Amino acid sequence: MIEAFFETAAPRAANVVLVLEFAMGLGLLVGARLARKGSFRQHAWCQSSIVLLNLAVVAVMMIPSFRDHVLPRIPAKLGKAYYALATTHAAIGTVTELAGLYILLSAGTSVLPEKFRITKYKAWMRSVLVLWWVVLLLGMATYTRWYVPHLFRK
Amino acid sequence: MWIVGMAATAVVALGLLLAGSPKVAANTQQAATEVKIDNFSFGPVALTVPAGTTVTWINRDDMPHTVVSMDDSKTFKSKVLDTDEKFSFTFSKAGTYPYFCSIHPKMTGKVIVQ
Numbered sequence: 564m565i566e567a568f569f570e571t572a573a574p575r576a577a578n579v580v581l582v583l584e585f586a587m588g589l590g591l592l593v594g595a596r597l598a599r600k601g602s603f604r605q606h607a608w609c610q611s612s613i614v615l616l617n618l619a620v621v622a623v624m625m626i627p628s629f630r631d632h633v634l635p636r637i638p639a640k641l642g643k644a645y646y647a648l649a650t651t652h653a654a655i656g657t658v659t660e661l662a663g664l665y666i667l668l669s670a671g672t673s674v675l676p677e678k679f680r681i682t683k684y685k686a687w688m689r690s691v692l693v694l695w696w697v698v699l700l701l702g703m704a705t706y707t708r709w710y711v712p713h714l715f716r717k
Numbered sequence: 718m719w720i721v722g723m724a725a726t727a728v729v730a731l732g733l734l735l736a737g738s739p740k741v742a743a744n745t746q747q748a749a750t751e752v753k754i755d756n757f758s759f760g761p762v763a764l765t766v767p768a769g770t771t772v773t774w775i776n777r778d779d780m781p782h783t784v785v786s787m788d789d790s791k792t793f794k795s796k797v798l799d800t801d802e803k804f805s806f807t808f809s810k811a812g813t814y815p816y817f818c819s820i821h822p823k824m825t826g827k828v829i830v831q
Contacts, residue, residue: 572757572821632781632797632820640799645780709780710821712757 573710580624581706587613588699591692598688607671610688614663621660629653644708652701659694666691751775752826754782754798754818759826766808768830773805774798782824787815 571578594609633649640646666688668674669681681687707714750770753760755777766772774784776798784795784804792814795804808814808830818824 572823574820574822635797636781636799643779712821 571706571710572712573706576624577706577710580620581703583620584617584699584702587617588696591695595688595692610663611667611671614660614667618660618664621656625653625656648701648705648708652698652705655694655701656698659691659698662687662691662694752784753777754784754824757821757824759818759824762826763829764826765829765831768811769807769809770830771805771807772828773803775803776800781820782818783820784816785819787817787825 573581590609590613594606594613597603597606597609629649633646633653636646637650641650666681666684669679670684750764750766750772752764752772752774754774757778757780759774764772774795776782777800779800781797781799783797784793784806786792786794793806793816797820798804808828811830813827813829815825815827817826
């Protein structure tokens with residue numbers, strides 16, 4: 564059913580990842596809304612779950628694909644949209660995921676020493692949320708370039 | 718005199734025929750063993766060749782693709798082929814060899830070896 568909906572050249576796994584990532588992006592917006600309403604516990608659960616779920620998706624799906632299809636061709640082929648989009652998505656995505664994990668560790672645990680903990684939570688969280696959506700849009704652009712043939716037919 | 722002219726014409730025609738035939742046959746054979754990858758498809762989708770033939774896939778698409786056999790032992794598997802890159806495999810045994818692009822699994826083709 565999911566293939567019928569997309570009608571692209573993508574494998575099922577890529578479609579599932581696209582849907583999951585979009586849902587996670589929306590989930591983070593819902594989580595941010597929870598913080599604004601003062602439901603901080605639910606906010607923490609929501610955002611932490613999404614950051615960890617994304618880490619799993621990146622590790623299981625994205626890193627192997629990037630290693631096989633993109634890594635052998637960069638930097639030589641970075642002039643092509645196929646590689647440039649995926650590489651930019653991977654670079655900013657890595658920074659964003661690490662920043663998300665840092666917030667999670669800093670705000671939700673006492674693992675980090677005092678001097679490494681965040682004091683300006685709002686600024687960090689808002690910045691990561693914006694970056695997350697930039698990465699999500701880059702991911703959608705990458706999906707489109709890789710798997711939607713009728714947009715690029717000669 | 719006209720007989721000499723006719724004979725000369727016949728000799729030239731025969732020479733052209735003999736010289737041209739193998740060339741045409743060779744071209745046909747060469748074309749038949751090449752699979753072009755373009756617009757997210759393999760062409761021809763099904764290729765029939767005699768055993769011992771080397772088939773070459775060439776990526777004419779502006780997208781990277783792969784050529785991977787569908788059998789469990791992965792009889793042949795290319796690296797990621799960028800535009801204008803080639804992959805060749807020699808089919809020594811008769812049989813049907815379905816294959817696909819591992820990046821775009823809906824792209825499929827087969828080589829029938831007789």
